[in-house]
Amino acid sequence: MAGIFAFKCRSCGDVHEGSPSFAFRAPDPYVNLSAEDKASRATLDSDVCTIAYEDQTDRFIRAVLEVPIHGQEDPFLWGIWVSVSEKSLQRYLDTLDDPVPGDGFFGWLSNQIGIYPSADMRPANVFIQQEGDRPKVVIHTNGRENDPLVIDQQNGISVERAQELAELAMHGQGREE
Numbered sequence: 001m002a003g004i005f006a007f008k009c010r011s012c013g014d015v016h017e018g019s020p021s022f023a024f025r026a027p028d029p030y031v032n033l034s035a036e037d038k039a040s041r042a043t044l045d046s047d048v049c050t051i052a053y054e055d056q057t058d059r060f061i062r063a064v065l066e067v068p069i070h071g072q073e074d075p076f077l078w079g080i081w082v083s084v085s086e087k088s089l090q091r092y093l094d095t096l097d098d099p100v101p102g103d104g105f106f107g108w109l110s111n112q113i114g115i116y117p118s119a120d121m122r123p124a125n126v127f128i129q130q131e132g133d134r135p136k137v138v139i140h141t142n143g144r145e146n147d148p149l150v151i152d153q154q155n156g157i158s159v160e161r162a163q164e165l166a167e168l169a170m171h172g173q174g175r176e177e
């Protein structure tokens with residue numbers, strides 16, 4: 001039976017309702033730019049970010065990464081940015097109003113998720129959704145069998161683990177907001 005995820009928080013004592021959802025406002029490479037570089041080199045809106053360097057331009061789109069919660073209808077949700085090629089970005093923008101079912105492309109996760117640290121960038125497949133829904137990312141499993149985020153995305157997590165991760169993400173180490 002699917003239910004609504006809710007728990008009494010061991011950190012703040014409140015009851016948090018709804019499956020946990022955390023969003024990054026920008027990809028890490030943008031956040032790390034100086035104010036001057038943000039203004040002169042980069043663009044950022046709610047769905048697309050670009051950074052122009054001397055020799056190349058990096059392009060990012062906003063996507064969602066879902067981690068299923070066992071027995072719950074809604075997944076644990078991360079609003080993250082992925083780095084994509086010029087061609088992929090063009091395709092994404094061209095089909096934004098009329099997405100093609102089954103469309104997708106490759107991308108690199110471009111946010112460090114505090115509770116899921118990673119020494120390197122995670123490769124992923126980006127799956128285009130119906131109009132109005134952000135693309136979904138599924139991390140490549142090959143060679144990343146020991147990555148806790150890969151394991152959680154593949155297997156899903158228990159309600160207990162979801163609560164624990166939500167408490168850490170909201171109040172503890174790895175806080176993103």
Ligand SMILES: [Zn+2]
Pocket residue numbers: 009010011012013014016170171
């Ligand atoms: Zn709390």
